[in-house]
Each structure stands twice: as C-alpha cells, then as structure tokens.
Amino acid sequence: MELISHLGIGLEAVLTWQNLGYCFLGVLLGTLIGVLPGLGPVATIAMLLPVTYGLPPLSALIMLAGIYYGAQYGGSTTAILVNLPGESSSVVTCLDGYAMARQGRAGVALGVAALGSFFAGTIATLVIAAAAAPLAEFALKFGPAEYFSLMLLGLIAAVVLAQGDVFKAIAMVVLGLLLGLVGTDVGSGAERFTFGIPELSDGISFVVLSMGLFGIAEIIINLEQTSGRDVFTARIGSLLPGREDVRRAWKPVLRGTTLGSILGILPGGGAVLSSFSAYTLEKRLANDPSRFGKGAIEGVAGPEAANNAGAQTSFIPLLVMGLPSNPVMALMVGAMMIHGIVPGPQVMEERPALFWGLIVSMWFGNLFLVLLNMPLIGLWVRLLKVPYRLLYPVILLFCCIGVYSINNSAFEVGLTLFFGVLGYLFVKLHCEPAPLLLGFVLGPMMEENLRRAMLLARGDARVFFTRPISLTLLVASALLLCVMAWPRARKARDLAFQEN
Amino acid sequence: MKTRFFLPAILLVFGLLLLPRAAWSEYPEHPVKVIVPYPAGGIVDVATRIVTERIAQDWGQPIVVENRPGANGNIGAAAVKNAAPDGYTLLIGSTFLVTNPLLDRHSRVGHEDFVPIGTMGMPPNLLAVPAASPAKSLQDFIALAKSRPGELNAPNPGIGSSNHLGTEAFVSLAGIELTQVNYKGQPPFIPDLLNGQIDFTFISAALAAPHIRSGKLRPLAVSYDKRLKSHPDLPTVGELGYPEAAVLPWTGFFAPARTPAPIVHRLATELKKALQDAEVIRRNDALEAVNPDLFLEDFARFLKSESRRWRKVIDEHHLQAE
Numbered sequence: 021m022e023l024i025s026h027l028g029i030g031l032e033a034v035l036t037w038q039n040l041g042y043c044f045l046g047v048l049l050g051t052l053i054g055v056l057p058g059l060g061p062v063a064t065i066a067m068l069l070p071v072t073y074g075l076p077p078l079s080a081l082i083m084l085a086g087i088y089y090g091a092q093y094g095g096s097t098t099a100i101l102v103n104l105p106g107e108s109s110s111v112v113t114c115l116d117g118y119a120m121a122r123q124g125r126a127g128v129a130l131g132v133a134a135l136g137s138f139f140a141g142t143i144a145t146l147v148i149a150a151a152a153a154p155l156a157e158f159a160l161k162f163g164p165a166e167y168f169s170l171m172l173l174g175l176i177a178a179v180v181l182a183q184g185d186v187f188k189a190i191a192m193v194v195l196g197l198l199l200g201l202v203g204t205d206v207g208s209g210a211e212r213f214t215f216g217i218p219e220l221s222d223g224i225s226f227v228v229l230s231m232g233l234f235g236i237a238e239i240i241i242n243l244e245q246t247s248g249r250d251v252f253t254a255r256i257g258s259l260l261p262g263r264e265d266v267r268r269a270w271k272p273v274l275r276g277t278t279l280g281s282i283l284g285i286l287p288g289g290g291a292v293l294s295s296f297s298a299y300t301l302e303k304r305l306a307n308d309p310s311r312f313g314k315g316a317i318e319g320v321a322g323p324e325a326a327n328n329a330g331a332q333t334s335f336i337p338l339l340v341m342g343l344p345s346n347p348v349m350a351l352m353v354g355a356m357m358i359h360g361i362v363p364g365p366q367v368m369e370e371r372p373a374l375f376w377g378l379i380v381s382m383w384f385g386n387l388f389l390v391l392l393n394m395p396l397i398g399l400w401v402r403l404l405k406v407p408y409r410l411l412y413p414v415i416l417l418f419c420c421i422g423v424y425s426i427n428n429s430a431f432e433v434g435l436t437l438f439f440g441v442l443g444y445l446f447v448k449l450h451c452e453p454a455p456l457l458l459g460f461v462l463g464p465m466m467e468e469n470l471r472r473a474m475l476l477a478r479g480d481a482r483v484f485f486t487r488p489i490s491l492t493l494l495v496a497s498a499l500l501l502c503v504m505a506w507p508r509a510r511k512a513r514d515l516a517f518q519e520n
Numbered sequence: 521m522k523t524r525f526f527l528p529a530i531l532l533v534f535g536l537l538l539l540p541r542a543a544w545s546e547y548p549e550h551p552v553k554v555i556v557p558y559p560a561g562g563i564v565d566v567a568t569r570i571v572t573e574r575i576a577q578d579w580g581q582p583i584v585v586e587n588r589p590g591a592n593g594n595i596g597a598a599a600v601k602n603a604a605p606d607g608y609t610l611l612i613g614s615t616f617l618v619t620n621p622l623l624d625r626h627s628r629v630g631h632e633d634f635v636p637i638g639t640m641g642m643p644p645n646l647l648a649v650p651a652a653s654p655a656k657s658l659q660d661f662i663a664l665a666k667s668r669p670g671e672l673n674a675p676n677p678g679i680g681s682s683n684h685l686g687t688e689a690f691v692s693l694a695g696i697e698l699t700q701v702n703y704k705g706q707p708p709f710i711p712d713l714l715n716g717q718i719d720f721t722f723i724s725a726a727l728a729a730p731h732i733r734s735g736k737l738r739p740l741a742v743s744y745d746k747r748l749k750s751h752p753d754l755p756t757v758g759e760l761g762y763p764e765a766a767v768l769p770w771t772g773f774f775a776p777a778r779t780p781a782p783i784v785h786r787l788a789t790e791l792k793k794a795l796q797d798a799e800v801i802r803r804n805d806a807l808e809a810v811n812p813d814l815f816l817e818d819f820a821r822f823l824k825s826e827s828r829r830w831r832k833v834i835d836e837h838h839l840q841a842e
Contacts, residue, residue, distance in 0.1 A: 066560035209679035354561025360806035364730020
C-alpha cells in the first residue's frame, strides 16, 4: 500500500514536539485572526513570512498552513455570532448561522460548524494523500472555456441564494457584476469606473465590500433597534447540537465535503464557489426550502463542510503543480521560495518528508481545531451577553484594522464605511447582499475567461459546446434553470388540482 | 505642572530633528521601511527579503518590508516619492518605473523621482514552448510561426511587463506574428501553457524551473546576456542573433530624490556587501536570479538607456494605454 507508506513518511516527519507545536500555534493564530473580523490569513501570513525565515521549512509550512485553515474555522465564528464574514467562503454561513444565533441557537450553529469542518477536513486530507496527482491533472484540463461555463453555473446558482423576490436577486447579481468591473481591464489595460483614483485601479477588494455590506450595515441596523438586540442575547439555549440537529446535519456535511473537495482544486474561484454551491444544493434538496435564511441547520452544515474541504484541497494545485489557487497559496509559494524550495511536481519526489509531512499535519491541525474550538463555544456565546453598546465599537475598530491591514490603505477603510451605508440601504429596500457578492466575485473572472476563450478560438463561440467539460457545465446550468422554474410549475399545478 | 516640563522637552526633540545632522554615520538609528509595490510572497517580495534580512543582521536594526501593491507599482512608488528623503523609506523599483510614464501619460511617478541605489538579483525570463510543441529550438519555433502567421498564441501577463515588452521586441526582430492573450500575472497562464492552448511564452525562470524539470515545458533561450548557472547549455537570445530580445525584469533599491548622498552611498555599500554573502548567493541561485550589478551612477545611466529603448518600442508598437 503506497498510500500507507506515504502517510507513514508524513507521520514520522510530523510527530516531533517542534512540528506539532508549530501546528498548534498555527491553528491557534488562525482561529484568533479568523475571529477578529477583517484580519485575514493573507495579512497574517504576510506579516509572519519573515519570522519563518529562521525555522526549518517543514515547521514553517505547517504553521502557515495551520493559520489558513484555522482562519476558516474562526471566520465562521464571527459570521454566526455577529454576521461578519471574514472570508469570502463564510458569507453564506452568515445567512442561516446568524439567524440561528438570533434564535438563541448560536452554540448549536458553532458546534455543527466545528464538527462538520473537522469531518470535512479529515476526508479532504485523505483525498489529498490518495489522489493529489490525478486531481491536479484534472485541474489542468480547465482552460478559459471551462472556467467561463463554471462561472455561468455559479451565477445561476446565485439567484437561488435569495430568499425573496427573484427580480431583486437578479438586480443584485447585476450590481455585483458592475462593481466587479471597477479597475484595470485585463485585456486592454484601460481603467474602468476608477474616476482617476489610483487605489481603485486594481478594483474593489472583496473584504472591503463584504465587510461593509454585511458587518457595518448590520451594526447600523442593530443600533437602530435598541430593544431587539436584548431579546436575542437573553436566550442562549443549548450549547451543543442535539440528536435532531445531527440527524438533519449529517447528510449536508457529506454532500458539502464532496462538493468542496472537488471545487477547491480549481485555481481561482474554487473555494468561494464551494460554499455557495453547497448552500444552493441544500436549499434545492430540502423538503421545505422556505426554512433557509431563517436558521436552517443544513444551511450551516453544508457550506461549512464545503469551505473547509475546499480550503484543504486548494493545496493540491500548489503542492503538485506549484500553481497557487488563491492569494494565501501565493504566499505559501513565497514561503517555500524563501527556503529555497521551488514548489512543483518534483517536491513530492525530492522532499517526500516535507510533502507528506505537510499533508499529515493538516489532519492534526483539524484535530487541534476541534479540541480548541468545542470548549471555546461557551465562551463565544457568552460574548453575546456583552452589552451591544460595548461590543459594537470593538467590532467596528477591528473591522477598520482588518481592512487597513490588507493593503495598508486608508482609502479602503473609507470605502468600507461607504459600502456599510449602502448595505444599510439594501436592508431597508429588502435587497439581499449575498447574490451581489457572488456576482462581484464571479463576474470579472467570467468576463476575463470569456474574452480569453473567444480569443483563443479566434471568435468561434462553438468552443463552449465542443469541449466536453464545458458542455457538461452548460448542460448543468440549463438543468438548474429548469429546476428553479419547477416548484413554481408544481405550485401552479397543485392550485389547478385544488380547483377541480 | 507636568506640561511645564513636557513642552520644552517636546520642542527640544523637534528642534533636534530639524537640526542638520552631521553625524550621518549614525544611520540607521531606527528601523528602515522598504516598500515593495507587489503582493507579499511574489518573486520580487521574496528576492527583496533575501537581501533585507542580510542587511538588517549587519545593521542590528530591523528592516520592515511593507507590501503596497496596486496600479502596476505606482501606488507603492508614490508612497515612497512622498516620504521624507531621510533614508528611512526605500522603494523596490523595477522596469515599471521606466515604462509606466511611457505607457500612461497620466502616470504621476517615474524613475526621475528617485535616487537609484543598486540592483538586486532577479530571475530572468526564458523563451519556452510546451513539451508537445514540434519546435525543438528557437529557429524551429520562428520557422513554425512564419508558416502559420497569427495562429500561435503567446500570453501577456501585464501591459508593460518584461514578458510583454520582451515578446514585442522578439516578435518584431524575428519578423513573426503571434496572437497575445492577456492574463493577470504569470501563474494564471501556466495551466493553459501546459495544456497546449498557449504555444510560446516569455516566462520567469523561477516559475518555469519545476515544469522544465518535470518535462512539461521546453526552454528555447534565455532572455539575458549571460547563460544561466542552472542551464549552462541553454543559449542566450544574443547568441541566437536577437540581442534586443534580452529583457531582464531588473529590480533594485531606490531612495526618494534629495536623499542625502552619504546615506545613498552607505546603502549602496551595504547592498553590495549583502549580495556577496554566501547564504544570499545560495538563495538567489535557488531562485535562478541574476544581477546586472549596477550601483549609483551606473544604475542611473542604465535607467536612462532603458527609457530610450522602451520609448522606441512602445511608440513603434502603439502600446500606450488609453
């Protein structure tokens, strides 16, 4: 068994006090920065890069990787407790997680998120160990045409995220697409919608937008309803998921793990798409989709499992091909290069202890995270008892520090506040920000890949239908559109029967 | 009561700061900030940290590397341009300092805003094709491209990047026509290069190395005037008859204009010393980095010649941004 001998090499490398210690330190740091709104893994790893200079390469990489997936755990904590998505992948956790917290079920939501993430992390670690090389080959098959079709599927799924009016949801997706266009056009180098402001020439950052629309807007809303907040802090409810919760959650966790493991491999939007599409899937499969957005546990379990699985498998393109799939992975490339290791296919053969050690460390990291986070749930929940007049200035402060730390730019802090006010208006107009965010993330990638695919095919649009993966994704998009129309058709039919 | 002591104390401190400091040998008295106008973890960031770690150890004074990416280097450069010219804020500048003002008339920063200190190691570009390509040599590839004008694709990872300018220079020298496909940086085009949708590229040697070793990428030439230590049998573009296609993404340390000469000279000396350190050389070799070894006046002359060179190419090919 090759797999077992590989895992053996990894275990041998990891099971030293030093490496386990750095693993724990990494996930602890990750949890902390994940919980602090806005302070993301990118800024943290960038700050810690010089520190890792003096460490052995394996210890350094174990710690940095731990910060990354630890932040995924921590990010869902703030999403659930105070409606603040620290990472793009925890945006959907806000939808039902925060609703659960308002019902006094914050502990249950946190527990399901932690246990689901642990399960997903364990499975994804095994997936990396068993199938990293063939999966990386699969990711290579994704050219511009395939990416365009995948993004199209994602955008159609975005409409399903909405709770209310479909037209408002479409309007929000389109607004997201427009916001995503701000910045320098990749094709011509021309600046679009930047008003001559240099800070806008690379576009609006995701954290700025999501922090404003979700976090700041939520604070304004809460300050408006002074009495409502106390009701929600008074009832805490049980801290751990009960039997009924587990019964509802285990299938979404399995499905989320599968989706996340697959989508996480794709460079680019993989990690974001995984949690969004897991949510869409659960909402479609549910007997009563109307519970979603109002505290459905499936809406926390599925996406949380998916984003953690995706976070693990996003290491595959890096470790096997040397290709970073997101900004954190780009930093990992930097960390490896600082130690004179050029990430790529040869790392597996030339430095097996490093390669397998890093993979095995991820399982230990996930174990530490669950051991660390389960006892912390009680503490987090008690945090909600802190009077809001004391809590919100702290949240606001951390948001500003977090946004500033991304590019050291005061302009972006101002921009976040602007989007906060905009987000408040959206709430007043009953427009939901989640579809906007998905449009914002996917739109620019979709445009870029559409133009690239058309250029490579010299203007022949048939390229989207002749490439098998692209065709499959387009067929799936068409099916999803039909399924979306279906409940309406069924309702109409039911009405017709009643009248008979 | 306390203010009576504080106020004069504060005035004294500010007064001392305003005094012309004769003892420049005291520099650096506090941490020095080096602004890298590229994201953390990128090649420029790594190459910078290799050198700054060494200098900081020599000084016993920390050097803080701050990443200020955006607007193709202009945001970081503008921050240093507006910083006090006291040697405590430095810029890592690259080809963009020369090409941005040429590409964009509205650009507010250029190499004239800075005093050049010296260059550091950077990986040069390689001219490469996917392993499945029939071209085994640069001559093969030129013949192939001539037989299929405009049909072959080359990536453009950024307008004004060394890869872009190198490709433009090479295409016009070799008399071939390639279709340029735009990407955001180099890593995103690697999958399309390996799966054969891209036929030819100028790619950083650091990024190409693992794919050359795994046999998925075939290097044809080095875009530099010397051969690489790691590929001694790979010819340079000059040896193959295209010396103008040697486009190094040169990178170096800059101080804001009007930084006192003694500090600039001190920095150049420290940089020179750090670059000779065995550990720095080892790390630079792992990055496949080369260094034209230009300091102070030599570096300034080089910047002027680069500016003339690219003005010509950019005008000929109408590369200005709208």
